[in-house]
Amino acid sequence: MSGSIDATLRARTGPMTRELVLHPADFGLAQVPARLNPAGTAHSVCGYCSTGCSLKVHLDERGEALNLSANPDYPVNLGMACPKGWEALTPLRAPDRATTPLLRNDRGELEPVDWDRALHVFCGRFKEIQAKHGAASVAFLSTGQIMTEEMAFLGALAKFGMGMKHGDGNTRQCMATAVAAYKESLGFDAPPYTYADFEESDVIVLWGSNLCIAHPILWQRVMNNRHSPAIVVVDPRATETAQAATQHVALRPKSDLTLLYGLAHLLIARGAVNRDYIDAHTTGFEAFALFARDFTPERVVTETGLAPATLEKLAATIARGQRVSFWWTMGVNQGHEATRTAQAIINLALMTGNIGRPGTGANSITGQCNAMGSRLYSSTTNLLGGHDYANAAHRGKISRALGVPEEKIPRENSLAYDQILDGIADGAIRGLWIVATNTAHSWINRGRARDLLAQLDFLVVQDMYATTDTAQAADLVLPAAGWGEKEGTFINSERRFGLTTKVARAPGQALSDFRIFQLVAHYWGCGEMFAKWSSPEAAFQLMKACTRGQPCDITGIRDYAHLEAAGGIQWPWTEADEVGAAVPSRPGLAADLADRPENQDGSASRPHLNPLQQRRLFADGRFFTSDGRARFVFEAPRPPPEPPDAEFPFMLLTGRGTSSQWHTQTRTAKSDVLRKLYPAHVYAELHPDDADRLGIAAGDALVIRSRRGAITAAAFVTATIQPGQVFLPMHYAETNLLTHWSVDPYSRQPAYKAAAVAVSRAKA
Ligand code: SF4
Structure with missing residues (x-):
């Protein structure tokens, strides 16, 4: 410095x-x-x-x-x-870390500037745009990769301080469906489970989840299960997880909703539902049962491509289970009717009474380290702490908790990610601040996304690296510290707040995102509004105040030291919880727990199963809806938006390639070790029958075309994929040149997993 x-x-x-x-x-x-x-x-x-x-x-x-x-x-x-x-x-x-702010000069090159100039230009250009086109003409796109305190600060700063109306995050690409589904069905975005449920189930249904690859440590928790569980994988591909399962249900892509309704029909027809639970804790079951009658086994077999015996076996497995847990990830969330699919999974859990007990649940597994933080605290389409911008009482509460004038809080929810990008196309959005995400690589139909970014009057990218596709398109790059170079909290999939610690120096002039937000507030002229945001831990105290009385109330977590000593704490943890039960301290955890009455069943030898370390929601059958009852939500299935046809006869599937690759490989590609664990260049999985028919041998160069463009990829000929389908790992820049920009109408999550393509052998 x-x-x-x-x-x-x-x-x-x-x-x-x-x-x-x-x-x-x-x-x-x-x-x-x-x-x-x-x-x-x-x-x-x-x-x-x-x-x-x-x-x-x-x-x-x-x-x-x-x-x-x-x-x-x-x-x-x-x-x-x-x-x-x-x-x-x-x-x-990594040698390509961003170490100084970079500003695009008159020659169109990014050149180093100091922070003072960078921040003056940033604030000056955004204010200019707002003066000309209105406050809502600048927006932000954030991430599930920064600390919860940083997300909370960004949302508050952008909207209350800088006057933005619109901001969203890359969690729209992975978790928005789960949010929408839980909110409507259960009354709040509340994944009900705890990881111990993997070890307590006698039936584990993994729907659209390649757990071995995407969440390998959670797969290890499945392997710890001592009940010899049935493990069912519902996935068009014979993934690593499907191959290790006891049942693989290889349905036709995007026929999930039909299968789920067909299962409901079978379970109802056979009396394999929990009437007492349905009557006491849910609403809408009679209408759902009537609706499900249309999904006869004959119809399901026809539309899903499954054998009758496969359907029968799956229904029987669920019916027999005493503790059935349903888990879903991107195979569900990234679909054109994703929200209704997730809700159909929730319906199955509700009608069989498989929720709120050990080893049960309708459980969405999140993607990014802090997607759950983004869902509750990023102030994008929710107001801080799971509140609603459109609710005056909520705005008043947040205003008091943060000391922000109420009139500064927008009265409506933000546009979603896709709508912000569409806003660029129609000229409504002119300035964009992208924080720790790689839109130009990861967004669906990335060619269009990249073109839209180029239309902006001013693009600011805040990232660890100036070399990402998105940073290369920026007018201004702000160098940010990464994980390990700052402190704060993440919330994991099971609602556990965990602490991250600063253990390394950020290079050059890179600053923590939190510090950058402090400086932006100062240069914008709203620093006084954020005077209380003096450190990540001070911000954590503000976040706590915002959650009081919410389902995600964390007022019982004292401070970072408390989180550290407890080994993380799952929300909710209220002041009353804290008074009633001390969270076990971490040093000597096993010894601490051995004497506890709740461990008399022998779980002392498995301290991670201790009830205080593993808390689930809805044990009392009360949900977060106005009447305390969970809702059965359903809707007729719709065909995928771009089905295969004569010109594009293959269905393109996308997904995680290996456990060594993370998203756009911005970070994992920096590791020599990790790079040895996956193919360097994009490859496409193709069924041997299709390969034979097209004269393609393993390793041949393929041309894969969609209506968006064409790429080349090496052929990986394998029977793990069905005929008529082709699979591309999502990590490679080529993949999203082909995907089709369509979204689920309720969650506005992109439907990455189904696009029509043509496949041929590349000319020599
Ligand atoms: S990426 Fe990190 S959090 Fe995820 S399974 Fe690996 S070690 Fe655990």
Whole structure:
């Protein structure tokens, strides 16, 4: 850090904002981790996926990370980590880290500038656009990868401080469906489960989830199950998980809704439903039962392509189960009728009484490390803490909790991600601030997305790297610290707040996202409104205040030290919970728990199953709807928006390739170790019958065309995919050149998993 930046900023800041002056400590390791433990290690929740494993980071005498291992005491991962976790420090040391702000010059090149100039240009250009086109003409797109406190700060700053109306996050691409489904069916976005349910079920139904690859540590939890469970995988592909399952239901792509309604019909017809539970805790069952009558086994077999015996066996397995858990991920969420599909899974859990008990639940598994934080705290389409912008009482509550004038809080929900991009096309959105996501690579039909970004009057990208496709399109790049270079909390799939710790220096002038937001507030002129946001932990206290009385109430979590000692805490954890039951401390966790009465059943030898460490929702059968009853929600299935035809006869499926790749590979591609664990170039899975018919051999170059464009990919000939289908891993830049821009109408989540394509052998 140069002293000149320090001096420049000091000159521009008055005494009221002195604390915002950049100083050398901003660009280094300000202090050894506050939560350094006696063994010279720090614990930090992993910054990749939503499993939320705890990593033990081993430090040198200055408090900087040397290497890491998996934390054996954490109730999530029990000493395990996947390849990404073991390599979590490597991307921090990559040579292409953004180390200084970059501004596009008159020659069209990005050139280094100091923070003062960057922030003046950022605020000046956005204000100019707002003055000309209205406050709503600038928007932001955020991420599920930054800390909860940072998400909360960004949403509050952009909307209450900078006057934006619209902002969304890349969680729209993975979890919006689960949010919409839970809200309508259960009254709140409330995944009901805890990871111990993987070990307590006697039937585990994985719907559109390749758990072995996408959530390998959760698969290990399945392997810990001592009840010899039936493991059912519903997926068109014979994925790694399907091959390890006891039943694989290889349905036709996007026929899920028909199958789910057909299962409901069979279970009702055979009396395999829990009438007492339905009568006491749900509403709408009679209408649903009537609706499901149309989904006869004959119809289901015809529309799903399943054998009658497969359907029969699946229904019988669910009917026989005492503790059935249903789990879904992107195979459901990324579909054209995703919300109704997720709700059809919830319907099955409700009608069989498989919710609120150990080993049960209608359970969405999240994608990113902090998608759950984004769902509740990013203030995008929800107001902070799961509130509603359109509700005056909610606006008043948040105004008081944050000390923000109520009139600064928008009265309507934001446009969703796809609508913000469409807003660029029609000229309504002119300025965009993208934080820690790679829109130009990951958005569906990315060619169009990239063209839209180019139409903006001003694009700001805040990221660890200036080399992403999106950063390369920016007018201004703000260099950000990554996981391990800052502190804050993540919320994992089972609603557990976990702490991340600063264990490394961000390079050059890169700053934490939290610090960048403080500076933007100051340069925008709204710094006083955010004076209380003085540190991530101070922001955490504000977040707590916003959740009081909500289903996600966390007022009982005292502070970061409490989270650290407890091994993470699942929401809700209210003040009353905290008074009634101490959360076990982490050191000597097993010994702490051995004497507890609840462990008399022998679970002392499995401390991670302790009830205080593993809490699920709805044990009392009360849901978050106005009458306390869960709703049966249903709708007739619709055909996919782009079915195969004579010109494009294949159905393109997309999904995760390996457990060593993360999304657009922005970070995982930085690791020599991880790169050895997956193919360097894009490949396409093709059935041997199709390969024979088209004269294609394994390894041949293929041309895959859709209505959006054409790519080449190496042929991977395998019977794990059905004839007439082709699979591309989502991580490669080529994949989304082909996908079809369509969204589920309720969640507005993109339907990545079905597009029509043609396949041929590339000319030599
Ligand atoms: S990427 Fe996910 S499964 Fe792997 S170590 Fe991190 S949190 Fe655990």
